[in-house]
Amino acid sequence: MSTKIQIDDLEFANRPVDGHKGTFGKVAVIGGSLGMSGSITLSATAALRGGAGLVTAAVPQSIQAIVAGYEPSYMTVALPTDVHGQLAAVDADIVTELLDGKSAVAIGPGLGQTKLAADLVLAVLKQADCPVVLDADALNLAAEFELLHGIPRRSRWVITPHPGEFARLTGESISHVSANRESLAERFAAEHELTVVLKGANTVVTDGSRTYVNQTGNSGMATGGSGDILTGLTAAVLGQHADALEGAILAVYVHGIAGDLAAEALSQRGMIASDLLRFLSAAWRNLSHEPSD
Numbered sequence: 001m002s003t004k005i006q007i008d009d010l011e012f013a014n015r016p017v018d019g020h021k022g023t024f025g026k027v028a029v030i031g032g033s034l035g036m037s038g039s040i041t042l043s044a045t046a047a048l049r050g051g052a053g054l055v056t057a058a059v060p061q062s063i064q065a066i067v068a069g070y071e072p073s074y075m076t077v078a079l080p081t082d083v084h085g086q087l088a089a090v091d092a093d094i095v096t097e098l099l100d101g102k103s104a105v106a107i108g109p110g111l112g113q114t115k116l117a118a119d120l121v122l123a124v125l126k127q128a129d130c131p132v133v134l135d136a137d138a139l140n141l142a143a144e145f146e147l148l149h150g151i152p153r154r155s156r157w158v159i160t161p162h163p164g165e166f167a168r169l170t171g172e173s174i175s176h177v178s179a180n181r182e183s184l185a186e187r188f189a190a191e192h193e194l195t196v197v198l199k200g201a202n203t204v205v206t207d208g209s210r211t212y213v214n215q216t217g218n219s220g221m222a223t224g225g226s227g228d229i230l231t232g233l234t235a236a237v238l239g240q241h242a243d244a245l246e247g248a249i250l251a252v253y254v255h256g257i258a259g260d261l262a263a264e265a266l267s268q269r270g271m272i273a274s275d276l277l278r279f280l281s282a283a284w285r286n287l288s289h290e291p292s293d
C-alpha cells in the first residue's frame, strides 16, 4: 500500500539569488531522427523553459542544422549517421564526452527503434551518474531489449511512458493498463526500483511506495509533442532537484498548468504542443511559492 502525496506536501527551493548557469544544471537531451526532428527540439526547448542553466541536444548529424535552427539558446552535438542519415554506431567516447558534467539527461523522443539506438540507450544508462529520463523510443527499446535490468543507480531514473508504451514495457494490454493505472505503475516502479510517470489524464507519478495523481492538464494536451515537452522539462527539474519522485511530480504538475493556461488562452482544440513552451513561464509564476521568480 503506497502513501498518497499531494502537491502541497512538497517543498520546492527557490532559485538562489547568486546562482549562475552552472547552479541550475547542465542538461543533455538525446534523440530525434529524420522526420522526427521536432520531438527532440521540443524536449530541448522545454529543458530551457524548465530552468536548466545549459542545454545540449544530441541528435543525428542529418538533423543537427534543423534542430539548431529552431532555437539559438541551446547547443547541439552531432551523433554519427549512415549514408541514409540514420543513426550509426555511437562510440563510447562520444557518450562519455556528452555525459561529462551533466546534471541530468533525457533520452528517447524521436530516437527510432534500431539496434544501434538500443546500444546508445544502454551506453547512456550504464555511464550516466546523473538522473536519467527515459521516454518514447528509449522505452520501446527498453521493452524489446530488456534494458531496465541489472544496471545500478536506477533510483535516479524516471520513465515517462504513455499507456501504449507502458503496455509494451509490462506486456499488458492498453485496456488493462488504462483500468489499473495506479497499481500497475506502483508495481513496476517497485520491481524496477525507479520512478514511473504513467501519462494521460490524471498522470500517475510513483516510486512504488509514494504515489501522486496529477490534477492539472486537459485533453487539449492530447496533441503530438506534448509528452516530448514533459521529457525535457522533467530532466531540467531533476537537474536542479535531488529527489527523482519529487522532481517528476513538480514537472508533471507544472506541465499541466502550462496546458491549462494554453487552453484558457487558445482553446483545447486550437492549442498545439509548442504553445506549452510559451505558457511554461506563466505556469512557473503560477506556483504560489515563487511569486517573484
Ligand SMILES: NC(=O)C1=CN([C@@H]2O[C@H](COP(=O)(O)OP(=O)(O)OC[C@H]3O[C@@H](n4cnc5c(N)ncnc54)[C@H](OP(=O)(O)O)[C@@H]3O)[C@@H](O)[C@H]2O)[C@@H](O)CC1
Binding pocket: 035, 036, 037, 038, 039, 040, 108, 109, 110, 111, 112, 136, 137, 162, 163, 164, 165, 174, 178, 199, 200, 201, 224, 225, 227, 228
Ligand atoms: N513532432 C515530432 O517529431 C513527434 C515525434 N514523436 C515521436 O514519435 C514516435 C512514436 O511515438 P507515439 O507516441 O506517437 O507512438 P506509439 O508509441 O506507437 O504510441 C501510440 C500507441 O499508444 C497508445 N496511447 C498513447 N497514449 C494513450 C493514452 N493516453 N491512452 C491510451 N492509449 C494511448 C495509442 O493508442 P491508440 O491511438 O491506438 O488508441 C497507440 O496504440 C516516438 O519516437 C515519439 O517521440 C511524437 O512524440 C509526436 C511528435
Ligand SMILES: Nc1ncnc2c1ncn2[C@@H]1O[C@H](COP(=O)(O)OP(=O)(O)O)[C@@H](O)[C@H]1O
Binding pocket: 136, 161, 162, 199, 200, 201, 202, 203, 216, 217, 218, 219, 220, 221, 222, 223, 224, 225, 226, 227, 228, 229, 230
Ligand atoms: N486528456 C488529457 N488530460 C491531461 N493530460 C493529457 C491528456 N492527454 C494527454 N495528456 C498529456 O499530454 C502528454 C502526451 O504525451 P505523449 O503521449 O508522450 O505525447 P507525444 O509523444 O506526442 O509527445 C502527457 O504528458 C499526457 O499526460
Ligand SMILES: [Mg+2]
Binding pocket: 135, 136, 162, 227, 228
Ligand atoms: Mg511521447
